[in-house]
Amino acid sequence: MKKRRLLYLLIAVLGTMFLFGCSKEEAKKEDSTKEEKSTIAELEDGELKIGLCPEYPPFESLTDSGDMEGFDISLAKAIGEELGVKVTFVNTPWEGLVPGLNNGDFDMIMSAMSPEEATSATDAVNLSDAYYELGDAIAIKKGDTSIKSQKDLADKIVGVQAACTAEEAAKGLDSKGIKVKELKSYNRNAEAFAELENGRIQAVVVSFPYAVTQSKEGGNFDVVNDPLQKADLVAVMKKGSDDFTAKFNDALKSVKDSGKYADIEKEWLSVK
Missing domain, CATH: 3.40.190.10 (Periplasmic binding protein-like II)
Structure with missing residues (x-):
């Protein structure tokens, strides 16, 4: 009798653990879906917030008047035009970029960041196609x-x-x-x-x-x-934002195919 009770108890405990594990996985999926919908919704509303650290000319820096300029700035704006959205930039310390992304301070990072730099602290990110070597x-x-x-x-x-x-x-x-x-x-x-x-x-x-x-x-x-x-440079998005990442990659390809990319590269990265 005691053995049977112990068996029932064990089955109950294992069942609870299984259900708890499943519920956690479902919660993760729901959170990822919510984040994806949130980012896509912002795109549909016509705004894309990009986090960057403007201390790395010629990719991103501040002018004397406090405006941001550089290769990443111009390329992001061109990609924004392809997506049909207004791009705004969020000035963020380098070490705060990935935490800021996951905290929802902005929709993506575009700050001369390599895949290794993006994933050094966490692998909970999506990476775009490389936009510069x-x-x-x-x-x-x-x-x-x-x-x-x-x-x-x-x-x-x-x-x-x-x-x-x-x-x-x-x-x-x-x-x-x-x-x-x-x-x-x-x-x-x-x-x-x-x-x-x-x-x-x-x-x-x-x-x-x-x-x-x-x-x-x-x-x-x-x-x-x-x-x-x-090293390749990539844009960084929240983990699970696959639709948004795909839209960004398509827009990047369009900018390259149109010749705009070459013009931006010549303006900011020419060494002559």
Whole structure:
């Protein structure tokens, strides 16, 4: 009798656990569906909110008047035209972009972000098709002839922005047999360039377009175009927003096919 009661109790417990697990999965599906409908509804209402960190020229930066400009800005607006929506931008610190997306502060991220950067903290995101392939370069102080390739970074103090693809690329130098004296990570690229200008570090590993922008603007830096690695840039959406991601990809393709993409690339990423 006791054994039978224990058996009934065990069956009841297992049944409850099964139902609880199913209800959790159903809740997740419902939440994902609600988020998808919310984003699509905003598109239908004619607005698309994009989160970005405007500290990365020529992809995104602030003008003296506080307006945003750059490759990502122009491309996002062109994609918005294809979607038939007004694009608005939400100024967000780099480290707050993915949390802000999942918190509903904006509909997507478009901020020179690679898949690795987008998924470093969570895999609960959707990724668009790649919209640009970005290569790293080495920025040095103007007139420094001691660094002509990545091999010359051996025994040098090298700076990078933390939690980005350039940091991973710099860390990978060791596996190539290139042992830097010290690898220093900074919150922002601008901090690393200030340290380079002041002579506290000897090189900065950063994207090629950013390095060229810095060399043009101040004239205090040279660029060594010896890519450590390359990375795709993608737009980032909430996990499960498959319809929205597909609509974005279709619009991106249309912008490329129309020739608008080439014009935007020439305007912002030409190194001549």
